[in-house]
Amino acid sequence: MTSPAGPPPTGGGDGEQQRLKLLAVTACPTGIAHTYMAAEKLALAAESRGIDMKVETQGSIGAENVLDDNDVKHADGVIVAADKDVDLSRFAGKRVLTVGVDEGIRHPEQLIERVLSAPVHAGGGAPTAPAAGGGKERSVGYKALMNGVSYMIPFVVVGGLLIAISLSIGGHTDPSGGLVIPKDSFWMDVNNVGVIGFTLMVPILSGYIAYAIGDRPALVPGMIGGWIANTGELYDSKAGAGFIGAIVTGFLAGYLVLWIKKVKVPKFVQPIMPIIVIPIVATTALGLFFIYVIGKPISWVFEHLTDWLSGMTGTSAILLGAILGLMIAFDMGGPVNKTAFLFGAGLIATGNQTVMGMCAAAIPVMPLGQGLATLIRKRLYTEQERETGFAALFMGCFGISEGAIPFAAARPTQVIPANMLGGAVAGAIAGVAGVEDAVPHGGPIVAVLGAVSGVPMFFVAVVIGSAVTALVTVALVDLSERRRRGEALGGVGAPVGPEPALVGVGAGAPGGGDVVAERTGRTAEPVGASVSSEEAVAPGSTGPAPAEEAGVDGVLSGYLTRQTVQVELGAGDKESAIREMGELLARTGRVADVEELVACALRREAQGTTGLGDDIAIPHAKTDAVTEPVVGFARSAEGVEWGSPDGTKARLVFMIAVPEAAAGDEHLRILALLSRKLTDVGFRERLLAASDADTLLGVLREVG
Numbered sequence: 196m197t198s199p200a201g202p203p204p205t206g207g208g209d210g211e212q213q214r215l216k217l218l219a220v221t222a223c224p225t226g227i228a229h230t231y232m233a234a235e236k237l238a239l240a241a242e243s244r245g246i247d248m249k250v251e252t253q254g255s256i257g258a259e260n261v262l263d264d265n266d267v268k269h270a271d272g273v274i275v276a277a278d279k280d281v282d283l284s285r286f287a288g289k290r291v292l293t294v295g296v297d298e299g300i301r302h303p304e305q306l307i308e309r310v311l312s313a314p315v316h317a318g319g320g321a322p323t324a325p326a327a328g329g330g331k332e333r334s335v336g337y338k339a340l341m342n343g344v345s346y347m348i349p350f351v352v353v354g355g356l357l358i359a360i361s362l363s364i365g366g367h368t369d370p371s372g373g374l375v376i377p378k379d380s381f382w383m384d385v386n387n388v389g390v391i392g393f394t395l396m397v398p399i400l401s402g403y404i405a406y407a408i409g410d411r412p413a414l415v416p417g418m419i420g421g422w423i424a425n426t427g428e429l430y431d432s433k434a435g436a437g438f439i440g441a442i443v444t445g446f447l448a449g450y451l452v453l454w455i456k457k458v459k460v461p462k463f464v465q466p467i468m469p470i471i472v473i474p475i476v477a478t479t480a481l482g483l484f485f486i487y488v489i490g491k492p493i494s495w496v497f498e499h500l501t502d503w504l505s506g507m508t509g510t511s512a513i514l515l516g517a518i519l520g521l522m523i524a525f526d527m528g529g530p531v532n533k534t535a536f537l538f539g540a541g542l543i544a545t546g547n548q549t550v551m552g553m554c555a556a557a558i559p560v561m562p563l564g565q566g567l568a569t570l571i572r573k574r575l576y577t578e579q580e581r582e583t584g585f586a587a588l589f590m591g592c593f594g595i596s597e598g599a600i601p602f603a604a605a606r607p608t609q610v611i612p613a614n615m616l617g618g619a620v621a622g623a624i625a626g627v628a629g630v631e632d633a634v635p636h637g638g639p640i641v642a643v644l645g646a647v648s649g650v651p652m653f654f655v656a657v658v659i660g661s662a663v664t665a666l667v668t669v670a671l672v673d674l675s676e677r678r679r680r681g682e683a684l685g686g687v688g689a690p691v692g693p694e695p696a697l698v699g700v701g702a703g704a705p706g707g708g709d710v711v712a713e714r715t716g717r718t719a720e721p722v723g724a725s726v727s728s729e730e731a732v733a734p735g736s737t738g739p740a741p742a743e744e745a746g747v748d749g750v751l752s753g754y755l756t757r758q759t760v761q762v763e764l765g766a767g768d769k770e771s772a773i774r775e776m777g778e779l780l781a782r783t784g785r786v787a788d789v790e791e792l793v794a795c796a797l798r799r800e801a802q803g804t805t806g807l808g809d810d811i812a813i814p815h816a817k818t819d820a821v822t823e824p825v826v827g828f829a830r831s832a833e834g835v836e837w838g839s840p841d842g843t844k845a846r847l848v849f850m851i852a853v854p855e856a857a858a859g860d861e862h863l864r865i866l867a868l869l870s871r872k873l874t875d876v877g878f879r880e881r882l883l884a885a886s887d888a889d890t891l892l893g894v895l896r897e898v899g
Contacts, residue, residue, distance in 0.1 A: 209620035233299030297840035354392025408449025420444030430490025522620025558637025562598030564664025594638025621660025628652035806837030812845035
């Protein structure tokens with residue numbers, strides 16, 4: 196992707212002595228404060244050296260100050276300070292230095308010096324993650340997996356919900372077996388559209404994992420590899436390899452493409468490498484490798500697994516039910532799941548319907564359990580994950596186990612064991628109760644349609660299994676989050692949070708911690724505008740100020756007022772400081788649940804520290820624990836350890852909270868404006884030197 200280069204190119208190309216011209220891109224996957232702080236630091240460092248610099252910011256409100264072709268043409272170098280994937284293809288032929296966003300905040304001067312000797316970007320490279328030595332971040336493999344998951348989720352939701360709707364309205368049990376929809380009916384057409392969504396789900400997962408690693412040339416082999424993995428007929432397997440096989444093909448395709456790119460070819464072949472040679476070679480090699488090398492063993496293993504299960508029909512019903520439940524829950528529609536399902540379905544014709552009853556009870560446990568987990572502990576999940584959780588609950592009711600795949604792909608070490616435990620419990624209960632299922636389908640829908648005998652115990656099995664899955668998932672995810680938070684507080688550096696945030700295999704899953712503005716219905720003031728009159732509620736009061744006076748003596752569009760300014764922060768650690776700030780915001784009467792606000796802000800910290808360096812921290816939360824947007828500020832004389840990239844303690848702490856349903860980008864712009872102003876050393880010194888709250892508020896008006 197890159198190659199060593201000679202002396203720095205000149206910006207103008209006309210032979211005259213000119214000012215050096217540099218470009219930069221800053222981006223962070225959660226919050227926007229780091230994005231704008233890095234941009235401002237780089238711009239100031241360049242200005243102090245007489246260097247022209249244009250910085251593109253890729254914050255949560257989208258790309259701003261976008262670099263155009265003319266900018267790139269005349270640039271002498273490009274600094275990419277980002278903790279998420281940035282497409283470098285437009286910088287082909289230019290010196291490109293890639294680092295973490297924290298490096299842009301901490302060492303902008305060094306980056307400007309380093310970019311002049313950086314390697315020249317060769318073009319056709321993948322969107323890149325930060326180089327080592329930048330801000331702490333997830334591994335390339337994790338980001339690639341999350342990228343695939345984020346693109347897969349819409350296919351899971353759309354396909355699953357359409358299938359569920361068509362079954363619930365147009366389906367019925369058939370005496371010959373099965374839950375059927377009349378072939379020529381409208382609902383069969385709806386079902387077919389949903390099946391297409393499910394069919395595309397696995398190739399999409401594989402393709403965008405590959406894309407995140409190897410860029411566009413990897414997309415075709417990744418998707419075709421995923422299709423092959425999911426189509427067992429190609430390698431004599433009834434079940435196929437499912438989403439686990441797609442993860443394997445995605446990584447194989449991505450790294451295979453990266454390896455092919457390193458092969459030196461004649462110059463005349465280079466232009467067709469990314470669009471013809473690499474996709475064809477990688478697709479052919481991967482496809483044949485999966486069919487002849489991986490596929491055959493998969494087929495052999497699951498044929499013998501079926502034979503083994505057949506030999507267990509006379510054993511304890513509890514043991515058989517637990518084993519079938521474990522298999523059903525392991526890969527949710529994958530080969531292990533389908534082996535158990537086909538085993539149960541095949542015995543229906545012989546008159547043995549109890550085995551299918553065990554499978555039917557386990558089938559809905561995974562989506563129901565994961566959906567329930569997002570309701571039990573909302574703070575552990577992003578907004579997108581909670582929305583996916585609602586869809587999973589609906590799919591679970593109709594026996595669509597694939598509804599849990601996004602959760603399993605994003606957190607396999609927590610979710611898959613929880614799924615298997617819940618599935619085993621449900622299968623065992625159904626087995627000991629002698630539940631029977633006359634159709635090859637599962638979930639509450641088959642009981643509602645009359646295909647299940649022993650309906651009460653069937654629902655007991657489903658409910659208990661789902662509860663076990665939900666509780667174990669919450670416990671394991673919470674333990675993981677606490678461990679990550681402990682590492683961040685211990686100074687190791689906070690990792691970038693899941694984006695499910697995913698995860699975008701290209702990584703764009705929307706994350707949960709970013710502050711978004713609410714349209715309050717009143718006439719908006721310009722960002723940073725200050726208003727002048729007295730507040731009706733005295734400092735320390737817990738009652739809300741009258742609407743017409745809420746912005747009195749306030750700044751940042753009236754969201755930060757005298758009421759939410761505190762001269763001295765008493766807390767000595769981050770969690771206590773956030774709690775104290777939450778209570779400060781509660782003075783306005785805009786906080787309905789302080790505990791939930793604090794929990795949401797702490798969850799955001801677990802995803803990545805909001806300590807920006809230079810003695811600054813800006814914790815923020817998006818939660819229905821607040822009824823209106825509100826901003827608070829407090830100082831700490833001793834400073835609070837916040838895990839800031841430059842190692843400084845937070846002495847200037849701002850806290851921003853907005854409702855879950857907030858819309859628009861006003862607050863993001865306020866946060867950007869605040870971050871930029873805080874790069875001014877004099878402004879920070881005036882905040883630290885202010886003697887009382889009124890003086891502090893006067894200094895804060897400079898933000899506008």
